[in-house]
Amino acid sequence: MKLLVSFIARQTVVQSAVIKEASPDRILFICTPLAAENGWNEKISLLVSGKGRKEIPYTCIYISEGMPLNLLIETVKRHIHCLMEEMPVTELLFDASSGKGIHRITLSGYLKSLSEKKKWDFFMVYFDPDSRKISRVCLCRSAISEYSSSVT
Numbered sequence: 001m002k003l004l005v006s007f008i009a010r011q012t013v014v015q016s017a018v019i020k021e022a023s024p025d026r027i028l029f030i031c032t033p034l035a036a037e038n039g040w041n042e043k044i045s046l047l048v049s050g051k052g053r054k055e056i057p058y059t060c061i062y063i064s065e066g067m068p069l070n071l072l073i074e075t076v077k078r079h080i081h082c083l084m085e086e087m088p089v090t091e092l093l094f095d096a097s098s099g100k101g102i103h104r105i106t107l108s109g110y111l112k113s114l115s116e117k118k119k120w121d122f123f124m125v126y127f128d129p130d131s132r133k134i135s136r137v138c139l140c141r142s143a144i145s146e147y148s149s150s151v152t
Contacts, residue, residue: 001025002091007099008035021134027058033065097127
């Protein structure tokens with residue numbers, strides 16, 4: 001199973017492109033108070049059911065403002081382990097396009113470490129609004145490979 005971890009962002013077109021590029025089997029969304037306050041979390045159904053493809057199952061975690069980083073990691077960890085019980089994970093992808101910088105840095109470190117322990121492939125997926133390209137960087141077993149694709 002390919003699992004994508006992604007913060008809910010205000011630019012659903014960006015997330016839609018990232019989801020299309022990553023083509024996950026399952027998604028774990030992290031919804032911040034600002035995203036929930038602005039109703040961005042209500043657009044998830046549009047993100048997970050693209051044209052011509054079946055709906056991607058997802059879980060949404062709601063986090064609070066000022067949540068300590070260790071609690072964020074523990075919450076994500078708990079949900080990932082629950083998902084692992086449902087279906088074996090083979091690939092872990094992290095959308096580094098949105099969310100607070102410190103949250104992205106901390107969470108990407110945890111997810112990379114988890115991937116190394118479990119011997120999964122780990123990918124960072126990032127949408128660059130300037131070039132309108134999505135970069136996908138594989139960070140596994142001390143090797144780095146990268147490719148980009150344009151968003152239409």
